[in-house]
Amino acid sequence: MTASTELLTVPQVMERLQLGRSAVYDLLRSRQLASITIGRARRIPSHALADFIHTRLDQEAAA
Numbered sequence: 001m002t003a004s005t006e007l008l009t010v011p012q013v014m015e016r017l018q019l020g021r022s023a024v025y026d027l028l029r030s031r032q033l034a035s036i037t038i039g040r041a042r043r044i045p046s047h048a049l050a051d052f053i054h055t056r057l058d059q060e061a062a063a
Helices: 010-017 021-029 046-062
Strands: 037-038 040-045
Touching: 010 021, 010 040, 010 046, 040 046
Parallel strands: none
Antiparallel strands: 037 040
């Protein structure tokens, strides 16, 4: 798997963003952070996390 197609777990995203579980699930629920569901498991493509970060940086720069 290349870095662009790597699937991250919620705990991995929590660690990378330094956020709690509820905060990550809030981002997923509000569709600010894209994810896929495989069975009962939620996975976040690494490119979706990168897109989220870039979008937030752009929003902060525009404010």
